[in-house]
Amino acid sequence: MSLFQKVAFLVFSLSVLLVLSSCGSDSLYENHKELENGFWEANNLQSFDVSIDDTQNHSIYYHLRYTLDYDYCNSYVRYKIFSPTGKLLTQKMKSDTLFDCKTGKPLGEGFGKVYNREFELEPNFNFSEKGIYKIELEQMMRQDSLEGIQTVGLRITN
Incomplete structure (x- = not known):
């Protein structure tokens, strides 16, 4: 990563943090995973362990930070949500436009x-039991290595 990219990333990250902190965030969970060298490999499943302390419905979103090096206008992501006991609750494919x-x-x-987008996975997901849920995100673009995807994130709101 060049010095310019590092500075741009730092300024962008601080801007996002400032905006999020000033909005009175209703996030229960938020985590972002940086992908090595700006590539999302097909075998690089992004897994998030999310602690849910209630039995209410919550909205689930995923984030992509991407660059102009991304070769497509859209993205295909498959997601899976597992209960605290390991049971597969849902598995769906999502297509979004970058x-x-x-x-x-x-x-x-x-x-x-560098650009950032957030996409809704589940608008009102029923977390029927307390515990640690696993949410997996997998790129499904028919290409083993997607250039231009820097970060994959997950956010859950009230």
Whole structure:
């Protein structure tokens, strides 16, 4: 990563933190995992262990931080949600758009080469028991190595 990319990443990260902290966040959980060298490998499953202390419904979102090096306008992600006992509760494929397919313009928030988007996975997921849920995200783009995906994140809100 060049010095410019590091500085841009730092400024972008601080901006996101400032915006999130000033919004009175209703997040129960938020975690972001940086991908080595800006590539999301097909075999690099992103797994999040989420502690849920109630039995209410919550919304689940995932984040992608990506660069102009990403070669497609869309992304396909498969997600799985497992109960605290390990039972598979849901498995779905999600298609989302990162760039305008006609113009190539990035649709996320950001500047320079780095952009960030959040997508809804489950608007009202029923967490029926307390405990540690596992949520897995897997890229499904028919390419073993996706260039331009820097970070994959997960957020759960009230």
